[in-house]
Amino acid sequence: MRNLAKHALFWPLFALALLLVVNVVATPSFFSIRVQDGHLYGSLIDILRNGAPTLLIALGMTLVIATRGIDLSVGAIVAIAAAVACTYMAGAPDESSAGRAIVAMSMAVGVCILLGLWNGFLVSVLGIQPIIATLVLMTAGRGLAMLITDGQIITVNNALFKKVGAGFVLGLPVAILIALAVFAITAVLTRRTALGMLIESVGINPEASRLAGVRARTITWTVYVFVAFCAGIAGLMIASNTSAADANSAGLWIELDAILAVVIGGTSLAGGRFSLTGTLIGAMFIQTLATTIPTIGIPAETNYLFKAIVVIVVCLLQSPKARAVLNVRRSSPRLAKGTAA
């Protein structure tokens, strides 16, 4: 039991389980999943599907945070991806054709990769603090998205595009399949190759890793491109789910949710060791929390209050200082005996 509690993922999993229990108590049918028209439906599936964009961005954010960085611009990138894809589709006569959707989505992802290159350039080449370097795009990005959509909410009607966020394959939502695929690829790339270790080494000490022969600059640059790529896909999902691009509200505050997911998952904001599985649990936790609050009869707006409490508790649990305070209090009698002997 003691060893179990010490495992890095124990507390996040425990919190997620606790939330699920609360849900089951509030609505006994919470776990039931029914099949309708060959698709799976149910609260759990909803959580998975609605949590997919946050999960995707949080995956990229995990790697950025592991290099001791942060990316605040992902919300704006989401809006830009949605704006580019929808504006391109809406303007064409063959709006609903599959080819058009593919070109539009590729264009959107391409633009996002460019934005990621830009963020990475500011951070890794110019050496600007990540918070402020990405703040530039966070501020300007939404303006750019509105420039693209001309301040309008662009609605599109395209079957293939609709599938990305709201479609089903083999009974499962496409959105969560994409997110899980990215999760699997990232996990394999970082844990089955040396890449993960190199990212951690850059996060722990960029200068030392550079001297040890790690291409710190390239790695830092790459993670910003990766998170922008993830944000682009997430933007397509969000736009596809509503069949519209709203430059003002698409992906609003999603950067904070993503950072929260990473922190809940046990990755320290100080860089270094990261846990993709932890991030997965963190993202699911946030989405479950958002679902739980209205379910148990509390106004949905108070979501913020609970998020604040979660952040504080998680941070305190992870802070070495706070842990030391707790441990001293718990084990002081034994410690006294130990010193006497």
Place this chain on the structure above:
Amino acid sequence: MTTVLAPPDSPTGSPAPRPSRGFTFPTRFLPVIATFALFVGMFGIGSIRYEGFSSPQVVLNVLVDNSFLIVLAVGMTFVILTGGIDLSVGSVVALSTMIAAATLKAGWPAPLVILAVLLTGSILGLLMGLVIHYFEIQPFIVTLAGMFLARGLCYLIDVESIPIKDETFQSIAQGTIYIGDYYITPAVVVALVVLAIAAVVLHMTRFGRTVYAVGGSEQSAMLMGLSVARTKVGVYVISGFCSSLAGLLFSIYMLSGYSLHAVGMELDAIAAVVIGGTLLTGGSGLVIGSALGVLVLGTIQTFISFDGTLSSWWTKITIGVLLLVFVVMQRLFTRRAV
């Protein structure tokens, strides 16, 4: 489009030796002078392009419409000078308007309401400062929690907007102070007083010097025997106090309390501080710069409202570009200094 935005930084890559060092200007004033020049330049262009732009009342209107942002930026300057950041300020502004509106509706006298609001903001700042310093958690994440907390508390008070009908608040809102033919509001006076006090505290007190020392190097400050703990917690209390004061000014400006007031205002405050020449790594910057930064942001808005053909999103894009220019300049500047 990003490739177009990329600044031509290749010349700076080869460090050309600076030819003369004869004229030694205090370098710490340079960023502020740059901001001031930008402000004057923008006004100059505005006066040439648009009729009526050059009127002193336009400058005063920028002050009137942004007095709360000046107060907010002053508090943020303290935090950023120590190398921290405070993301909670926008939410605390919203919470302050909410508390003010709700308590006034409940029939509290205005002075008590003001006291309650200022106390709430300061206590919130104190709590965040204590957690940041004693548990060694990054300011970013702690103030993020504070941001969520304050926003959540707003909704707990009321989801709807609450109008303010109190006579004292109404009379302050309608009050104008004439300077010759032009006028300002009492809020502007409050903002300027806060600015003056902040400048005095930063440059003429032990606390102010410690703020700069902590921002320069916390370790060194500690080894020198400076009261790092008191200073680090103190700046968050100041920021919390300033946020709640800004919230009061904002509630007088809007005459309502609403949970969705001041969304994203923390970004405006941070942008103003950066444009004002304060280094985000801490240790260097002037509070007057932040006020000038706010004026620059306000001028951008005035530009867009005068033009009429420019859409509102150009504000965001311009702020982003200015932020970029100043950050890159700062970076090159500090690199040269090292």
